[in-house]
Amino acid sequence: MSSPLHFYFDFSSPYGYLAAMKIDELAKKYSRQVEWHPILLGVIFKATGTIPLVNVPLKGEYSKHDLIRTARFHQIPFKLPENFPISTHNTARAMLCLANEQGKENAVKFAKAAYRAYFVDGINIGETEHIAQIATKLGFDGDSLTNKMASQEIKDQLKMEVESAQKQGVFGSPFVINDNEPFWGFDRFDQIEALLKNGQI
Amino acid sequence: MSSPLHFYFDFSSPYGYLAAMKIDELAKKYSRQVEWHPILLGVIFKATGTIPLVNVPLKGEYSKHDLIRTARFHQIPFKLPENFPISTHNTARAMLCLANEQGKENAVKFAKAAYRAYFVDGINIGETEHIAQIATKLGFDGDSLTNKMASQEIKDQLKMEVESAQKQGVFGSPFVINDNEPFWGFDRFDQIEALLKNGQI
Numbered sequence: 001m002s003s004p005l006h007f008y009f010d011f012s013s014p015y016g017y018l019a020a021m022k023i024d025e026l027a028k029k030y031s032r033q034v035e036w037h038p039i040l041l042g043v044i045f046k047a048t049g050t051i052p053l054v055n056v057p058l059k060g061e062y063s064k065h066d067l068i069r070t071a072r073f074h075q076i077p078f079k080l081p082e083n084f085p086i087s088t089h090n091t092a093r094a095m096l097c098l099a100n101e102q103g104k105e106n107a108v109k110f111a112k113a114a115y116r117a118y119f120v121d122g123i124n125i126g127e128t129e130h131i132a133q134i135a136t137k138l139g140f141d142g143d144s145l146t147n148k149m150a151s152q153e154i155k156d157q158l159k160m161e162v163e164s165a166q167k168q169g170v171f172g173s174p175f176v177i178n179d180n181e182p183f184w185g186f187d188r189f190d191q192i193e194a195l196l197k198n199g200q201i
Numbered sequence: 202m203s204s205p206l207h208f209y210f211d212f213s214s215p216y217g218y219l220a221a222m223k224i225d226e227l228a229k230k231y232s233r234q235v236e237w238h239p240i241l242l243g244v245i246f247k248a249t250g251t252i253p254l255v256n257v258p259l260k261g262e263y264s265k266h267d268l269i270r271t272a273r274f275h276q277i278p279f280k281l282p283e284n285f286p287i288s289t290h291n292t293a294r295a296m297l298c299l300a301n302e303q304g305k306e307n308a309v310k311f312a313k314a315a316y317r318a319y320f321v322d323g324i325n326i327g328e329t330e331h332i333a334q335i336a337t338k339l340g341f342d343g344d345s346l347t348n349k350m351a352s353q354e355i356k357d358q359l360k361m362e363v364e365s366a367q368k369q370g371v372f373g374s375p376f377v378i379n380d381n382e383p384f385w386g387f388d389r390f391d392q393i394e395a396l397l398k399n400g401q402i
């Protein structure tokens with residue numbers, strides 16, 4: 001059996017959201033699994049001296065326009081949240097906590113619901129109150145989740161996850177690694193598909 | 202008749218090279234013309250506080266890998282030059298000088314030949330000696346060109362071209378503007394094609 005595609009994303013990354021809406025479908029087409037890895041771009045950007053795209057002069061304004069157009073081009077619902085970007089360590093911890101307790105599949109369900117809540121409905125998914133609501137809607141115990149995700153164990157687990165991503169060379173979101181072949185950006189999905197289809201690129 | 206696509210590029214930009222090898226073909230498919238604008242990323246990056254992609258930690262190494270893979274994916278010959286990046290104000294001036302004296306079509310022929318010389322054969326196209334050789338091969342007077350392109354008029358013309366690009370919001374290479382709709386990056390050619398095909402995006 002083939003190894004899974006590794007999908008790295010920050011919950012505050014709009015191109016990460018677009019990728020998240022498409023990656024399972026893409027992998028399924030070629031009978032592949034996806035391993036979802038929430039990361040924190042804030043930590044990673046510090047290491048590389050990068051600033052968030054939207055804060056770069058000219059490029060920032062353009063990227064907002066490009067995001068809306070790119071979402072429309074791929075027929076993905078999208079609305080740039082008023083509160084953007086946000087800190088998403090709570091959201092990432094919630095996902096890890098769910099993966100530990102309810103399995104990876106349920107954690108991915110939460111990730112997709114959280115991404116949609118933020119990039120379609122404008123809900124601040126960095127806040128525990130909204131995290132609890134999203135989890136509850138999916139049938140989990142939201143209050144128990146937000147309690148548990150604040151534990152030192154989960155904090156350490158996220159820290160390790162981010163460090164592990166950095167060791168793999170991850171420097172942005174979305175980032176996909178397939179058998180050591182790295183792809184940065186939603187606009188590399190055509191090349192990922194070619195690789196999955198042909199076994200080489 | 203439709204207005205032309207405006208194509209902005211730096212002669213030292215590898216993704217600009219990839220775009221240059223494809224843009225005329227794309228435009229022709231939809232009966233559109235392309236207006237080629239050489240710019241200087243060095244000047245533009247100063248204004249936006251950007252550093253060249255290949256100099257960014259992690260991202261730089263990745264981008265070299267991505268370039269080679271992207272060129273292969275689009276079946277465009279490509280070899281990252283040993284001397285990279287280079288200063289290309291001479292190359293841009295030569296192109297403007299040729300456009301003035303031999304017409305835009307010949308200037309584009311020169312631009313494509315220069316790009317290929319750099320990104321296929323590894324020739325430093327920032328040096329006047331090589332610029333003269335490329336022009337001579339195309340049937341122009343290379344020595345006369347390199348004399349004329351050093352004039353204050355051509356220097357001023359390039360300065361104005363770069364300022365004009367900045368006023369249009371150009372912040373990178375390649376950059377395409379179609380009737381006020383801006384596209385940054387070779388990876389937006391799919392969206393440019395959709396716009397040319399459907400009249401909207």
